[in-house]
Amino acid sequence: MTDPIRPTDDDARALARTLLSSATYAALGVLAPDTGAPMVTRIALATDPQGQPLTLISDLSAHAMALKANTVASLLVGEPRDRGDPLAHPRLTLQCRAHFTRHGEPGHTALAAHYLTLRPKAKLYSGFDDFFHVTFGIDSALLIGGFGRAWRMTAADILG
């Protein structure tokens, strides 16, 4: 078998950007605070004005407790929406660091307004004190285009 990693080109960058900008949700990987094991949960997703992944989560969620103990995270976006072979669908794995913006902190009002423009249903809970925004700073990425087609990328490849 041959190494599936290919040289990054503009088509691969465009695919990665489209997968991220069109995602309405993601699988979030964190480290469970009690065991250090990986833990994968679902979060709603949008992007901030710089194109970085952005979500809104509650202090009561398992992933919020984990991220507050350790901000290292991974995101998977690019979900099959049909019944075809799930491995044929492109997907993007991001290695990230989480940054929090809580009510009353600098930038919260603008970030919350931006998020609600993209995800208006979040208005139901955006104002609750226990909900806060998480922006994911991208360290690196792995794009899988389908069987045997993969690219390793930098934040610059994805954010432009």
Add this chain to the structure above:
Amino acid sequence: MTDPIRPTDDDARALARTLLSSATYAALGVLAPDTGAPMVTRIALATDPQGQPLTLISDLSAHAMALKANTVASLLVGEPRDRGDPLAHPRLTLQCRAHFTRHGEPGHTALAAHYLTLRPKAKLYSGFDDFFHVTFGIDSALLIGGFGRAWRMTAADILG
């Protein structure tokens, strides 16, 4: 806000079992061998004759390399298939240990035949030497039924 964790009942167990048994793919969380960070990728999924999660992966994949270095893993199943609010859809997070069954090892022939009955398209690569089966032993689970509805479960709750 109140604790979203509810007492486990038969309806919650049935929902968790349905989410797992009907999943054709999952988000897999592993520890990246170079950094120890969580890393989330997509795998195809079925269940073994005991109802445990079962997949077929290649040595060339990033998740295979990670699992061979550390077998601790997490799975997320229960994917939204439509454009509704992704947080309203139920999903199941499993904390697991990966067990490998390679070509030529005891039980491989029966496990591969079982997998191909459930996932016939995998016939294209099931015979390749670098592809091996991974069974995920369940340590614990977190079922999210929607907003503010969650249950913590044991392997027995899910496997019966």
